[in-house]
Amino acid sequence: xxxxxxxxxxxxxxxxxxxxxxxxxxxxxxxxxxxxxxxxxxxxxxxxxxxxxxxxxxxxxxxxxxxxxxxxxxxxxxxxxxxxxxxxxxxxxxxxxxxxxxxxxxxxxxxxxxxxxxxxxxxxxxxxxxxxxxxxxxxxxxxxxxxxxxxxxxxxxxxxxxxxxxxxxxxxxxxxxxxxxxxxxxxxxxxxxxxxxxxxxxxxxxxxxxxxxxxxxxxxxxxxxxxxxxxxxxxxxxxxxxxxxxxxxxxxxxxxxxxxxxxxxxxxxxxxxxxxxxxxxxxxxxxxxxxxxxxxxxxxxxxxxxxxxxxxxxxxxxxxxx
Amino acid sequence: xxxxxxxxxxxxxxxxxxxxxxxxxxxxxxxxxxxxxxxxxxxxxxxxxxxxxxxxxxxxxxxxxxxxxxxxxxxxxxxxxxxxxxxxxxxxxxxxxxxxxxxxxxxxxxxxxxxxxxxxxxxxxxxxxxxxxxxxxxxxxxxxxxxxxxxxxxxxxxxxxxxxxxxxxxxxxxxxxxxxxxxxxxxxxxxxxxxxxxxxxxxxxxxxxxxxxxxxxxxxxxxxxxxxxxxxxxxxxxxxxxxxxxxxxxxxxxx
Numbered sequence: 001x002x003x004x005x006x007x008x009x010x011x012x013x014x015x016x017x018x019x020x021x022x023x024x025x026x027x028x029x030x031x032x033x034x035x036x037x038x039x040x041x042x043x044x045x046x047x048x049x050x051x052x053x054x055x056x057x058x059x060x061x062x063x064x065x066x067x068x069x070x071x072x073x074x075x076x077x078x079x080x081x082x083x084x085x086x087x088x089x090x091x092x093x094x095x096x097x098x099x100x101x102x103x104x105x106x107x108x109x110x111x112x113x114x115x116x117x118x119x120x121x122x123x124x125x126x127x128x129x130x131x132x133x134x135x136x137x138x139x140x141x142x143x144x145x146x147x148x149x150x151x152x153x154x155x156x157x158x159x160x161x162x163x164x165x166x167x168x169x170x171x172x173x174x175x176x177x178x179x180x181x182x183x184x185x186x187x188x189x190x191x192x193x194x195x196x197x198x199x200x201x202x203x204x205x206x207x208x209x210x211x212x213x214x215x216x217x218x219x220x221x222x223x224x225x226x227x228x229x230x231x232x233x234x235x236x237x238x239x240x241x242x243x244x245x246x247x248x249x250x251x252x253x254x255x256x257x258x259x260x261x262x263x264x265x266x267x268x269x270x271x272x273x274x275x276x277x278x279x280x281x282x283x284x285x286x287x288x289x290x291x292x293x294x295x296x297x298x299x300x301x302x303x304x305x306x307x308x309x310x311x312x313x314x315x316x317x318x319x320x321x322x
Numbered sequence: 323x324x325x326x327x328x329x330x331x332x333x334x335x336x337x338x339x340x341x342x343x344x345x346x347x348x349x350x351x352x353x354x355x356x357x358x359x360x361x362x363x364x365x366x367x368x369x370x371x372x373x374x375x376x377x378x379x380x381x382x383x384x385x386x387x388x389x390x391x392x393x394x395x396x397x398x399x400x401x402x403x404x405x406x407x408x409x410x411x412x413x414x415x416x417x418x419x420x421x422x423x424x425x426x427x428x429x430x431x432x433x434x435x436x437x438x439x440x441x442x443x444x445x446x447x448x449x450x451x452x453x454x455x456x457x458x459x460x461x462x463x464x465x466x467x468x469x470x471x472x473x474x475x476x477x478x479x480x481x482x483x484x485x486x487x488x489x490x491x492x493x494x495x496x497x498x499x500x501x502x503x504x505x506x507x508x509x510x511x512x513x514x515x516x517x518x519x520x521x522x523x524x525x526x527x528x529x530x531x532x533x534x535x536x537x538x539x540x541x542x543x544x545x546x547x548x549x550x551x552x553x554x555x556x557x558x559x560x561x562x563x564x565x566x567x568x569x570x571x572x573x574x575x576x577x
Contacts, residue, residue, distance in 0.1 A: 167438040167439070168438075170437060170438050170439065170440040170444075171434070171437050171438045173440075173448075174430075174432060174437035174444060174448065175423075175426060175427060175429075175430035175432065175437070175447075175448075175451065176430070176432070176434060176437045177437075178420070178423060178424045178427075179424070179427055179430075181413075182413075182424050185413045186411045186413070188407075188411060189407075189411040189412075190396075191395050191396045191399070192373075192395070192399060192404070192405055192407070192411075192488075193396075193399065193424055193425060193427040193428075193487070193491075194396050194399035194400045194427045194428040194491060195396055195427055196394070196396050197396070203434065
């Protein structure tokens with residue numbers, strides 16, 4: 001399957017784009033933002049697209065990653081590369097118990113629970129006093145290294161996307177990935193395969209939180225300034241939109257969605273009308289390509305000649321309880 | 323150690339309704355034991371109790387001597403108790419081979435990190451699973467349809483895929499929930515052959531069925547349930563000629 005080559009595809013395209021952009025600051029800024037959004041949308045891809053857990057807290061996890069590195073580097077002078085594991089592991093460690101709590105909930109209730117969690121994180125960051133900088137936020141976050149330029153940072157951001165896509169694609173191509181997909185489609189079926197559904201869902205939720213934390217780490221060191229609403233709920237929803245438009249169930253779907261919607265965002269007029277175009281893009285994709293722009297790459301249909309004596313998909317009542 | 327699935331005087335209640343009352347059953351390795359009965363006789367409840375989905379109010383279920391009551395169903399699967407579904411729960415876009423590969427869950431030993439980094443151990447394990455998967459498909463005659471999505475297959479083959487998926491975990495016991503429902507005669511034959519092969523390999527099979535023809539063909543021992551109670555049990559010939567059985571199960575005209 002083509003999905004095995006996902007990381008290589010991103011690598012080649014990112015390098016080509018980097019060569020094409022040269023040192024154009026505006027383009028580099030957009031490109032870096034797309035990379036960061038790609039990571040956030042990929043975290044939606046694994047939790048929602050693969051495991052079926054709709055989380056509105058991905059922004060909150062990114063926020064944790066950003067604040068973790070922000071506080072440690074700006075206040076305590078620790079090297080950004082030493083805080084990278086903290087930025088990834090802190091959201092993951094918070095996500096693990098949260099996932100245990102919420103994964104038995106029904107999908108809608110779970111989404112609302114994650115929304116509440118995101119709100120709590122935002123409130124805590126605002127009320128964090130000197131540690132988090134309260135409403136004003138945290139400034140003076142150092143760059144990753146002294147010679148950091150938009151060109152190098154863009155490359156680092158896309159390198160992070162390539163690494164995440166590589167790990168993610170390998171995971172989905174293993175027995176773990178098959179179990180994760182079975183859980184999304186039918187938890188009962190997964191149990192009959194011998195899968196502990198709650199544990200697996202928690203694990204995926206945790207992985208997604210770690211990915212989001214990585215996005216936060218990057219963003220903090222790009223902007224050098226972070227505030228509580230930087231990764232607010234609108235950002236989480238944006239990431240969900242990107243994943244769904246690109247194809248949440250396809251490895252590269254969220255990246256494609258991030259590219260397409262970011263371009264929309266760049267070239268569309270006025271703040272107010274953006275929501276309208278976003279909504280239109282979402283509805284249009286869901287009508288034209290229900291499983292996202294890259295949805296067609298999943299499983300190829302066989303030629304009609306091989307379907308002798310076949311029944312239609314509708315004749316298999318897959319979701320009826322036995 | 324007491325081998326086999328031993329169900330002793332199990333009673334299951336749903337609120338005030340007694341779905342199963344004082345039912346006992348014994349499935350030994352290499353045995354194919356049939357449970358038949360009309361709709362609502364408690365077949366599925368018995369099936370769910372053994373597979374860990376329903377907790378009995380009283381009675382005992384032991385699998386190879388170990389208490390199975392209260393053990394989570396996925397743990398029972400890991401201990402060697404596989405099941406199929408009355409209505410196969412399939413993802414219609416999944417090709418046959420991919421669906422059967424999902425059955426190797428209990429065989430997977432790779433760590434999360436090993437899988438993400440695609441380490442040599444992971445590659446070796448994946449190759450092994452694919453080889454075993456092909457062996458199972460060859461055995462059940464599914465090899466020609468390996469790449470066909472389940473949604474495009476006739477029901478009989480979908481059920482065979484479900485059996486194949488259960489076989490993948492190399493179970494010691496296999497519970498089959500009405501596997502022949504809606505199958506053509508030819509498909510039933512294929513299924514029966516597959517079940518016989520499994521039993522010959524030492525698997526204990528519990529066959530919950532509506533179709534007495536298939537049960538009569540496969541099973542030595544049959545338990546007839548009616549309204550949650552054991553109406554009759556014994557070998558197929560005895561049950562078949564029993565007037566009470568004919569009366570309740572096949573209707574008075576047959577008698």
